[in-house]
Amino acid sequence: MEGLIVSFTHSNYCIKPTGTEKFVRNLSKILKENNYNHLNFFSFYTDSTIVGVNYNDKFCGIYEYDKIIDIILFYARENNYRIKMLHFQHILNHKTSVLKQVVKKLKVPVCFVLHDYYLICNQLKLIDSNNEFCGVTRPSEEKCKCCAYRNEGINHFESMQSFLKDINSYIYRIIAPSNYVAEKVKLIFPEFRNRIVVRPHLILTGEQEYKEEKSKIKLAYVGAQMKEKGYDDWKVLVETIRENCPDAYELYYFGTGKQEIENVTNIYVSISEQGDNAMINNLRKYGIECAFVWPNWAETYSYVYYELALCGVFIISNDVSGNIYSEITKNKNGLVFQKRKEAVEWLLNIEDVQKRITEYKLNGAYRPQISNVNTDLSDFLSSVDILQTVRMDNKPKTKVLKSIMYRVKYRKFHL
Structure with a gap:
């Protein structure tokens, strides 16, 4: 029965x-x-x-x-x-x-x-x-x-x-x-x-190897275009980069949102339409190296965090982001800041950004290769x-x- x-x-x-x-x-x-x-x-x-x-x-x-x-x-x-x-x-x-x-x-x-x-x-x-x-x-x-x-x-x-x-x-x-x-x-x-x-x-296993990239830093915002997810903070970051170092970054948005920002390439990604690996496939396709993940609440899990980790992406977040903060602190695959201003200032330090990303991609302790649903x-x-x-x-x-x-x-x- x-x-x-x-x-x-x-x-x-x-x-x-x-x-x-x-x-x-x-x-x-x-x-x-x-x-x-x-x-x-x-x-x-x-x-x-x-x-x-x-x-x-x-x-x-x-x-x-x-x-x-x-x-x-x-x-x-x-x-x-x-x-x-x-x-x-x-x-x-x-x-x-x-x-x-x-x-x-x-x-x-x-x-x-x-x-x-x-x-x-x-x-x-x-x-x-x-x-x-x-x-x-x-x-x-x-x-x-x-x-x-x-x-x-x-x-x-x-x-x-x-x-x-x-x-x-x-x-x-x-x-x-x-x-x-x-x-x-x-x-x-x-x-x-x-x-x-x-x-x-999810259950993440294995260790992925990455090569050092000699090009513009590919920086992305991933997920919903919502204030509580950090999209307003992303817009401030984009404007600051445009004013101070427009040639240092290639900027991307990945998600279903329709809003467009000057100098940001929108990539439509919907897991309900394109399958559960849609985000991972697109992050890898476009070679994203760094992501700005800035929710203003404590995420209970965050699929986005693990999708980024599977793609060797260095993650920038804040100290109220819940499990994202907890996982970055434990796995050392990104940096956590108290204030947006601090994160923006660091991202303007191109030399240190490139150094940190390269160190993580080549020697990071947490570079999972395979993801399986629990x-x-x-x-x-x-x-x-x-x-x-x-x-x-x-x-x-x-x-x-x-x-x-x-x-x-x-x-x-x-x-």
Whole structure:
């Protein structure tokens, strides 16, 4: 009898190109390769009364949100599946009241995956109303006194605490992608510290050899054109280089963003359209040597960091970048600065930049060659499973018009 995994996400992982969705796509593939079926419910930011459904990576339609239990039971009984586990990948815009009902009705183990800090604050990147990263600690009157989101954040944290307490006996694992996140979250939720585990998304091995390059330094910004990812800081850096040393660098942008900057070559990269190795392939194709990675929040993992490492790219970042900061410090494959001004000034010192890049490429201790998706499922499966005995006479009906409109909107993804 085959097993069924039920997951909850805040977006359709089949069409969105960002890190959380990439992780869910990879995990879904591994589950299917191990003879597990995957039923996914994704929420909508604009309408909390509906939910999208994917089954084994195929879009099935849009349903009434309150029909989630009926949909799960229908798939389980129709296919004679045993329900193995509930995966809460991201519960943004989901109704915790309904999720609690689902857990208690099905009585199967639950795991949470920490892709950001939504279990702590509704400002899921912990950026306050002053546009400052406020640190990975629990919201409180003292901590949040200067933040306009104070009441929302405190109420959200209390709501998450209540939700976790209500389903405590069913929580099997809380999965962190890095030691940085695990240690922070253990301090905030000490009652779960024995169930918080570290499971990196990727396994990197081998050692790549590189040759010294005698040309302009190829410097890139990689990822979303968003302020919190450092794109505004990148624009300042580009302008400074243009004014001070325009002939020293070749500047590139890699991602799906449409904004163009003078003297910067845009390379369109979308892993959802071009495959999981799209970024690595393009970084290697264009010979990128140095990257400016400047998020103004603590990244929980950052696929970008590891993609750059696989290409021998020397990484420039800041000391609030979370796992990026932690990994650069440990692996010595870049430099970390406190302020953007310091990073910009260093990048204007062309001789030292070239020296550092060359030293790393020729002698760096961390120059991984091969990346494999982590296929270990032990934290995503437990020995408990449930054969549902409640028979559903009819499959819940889709919201036909909404489903059709959604398929049309995203037809390029072959929904």
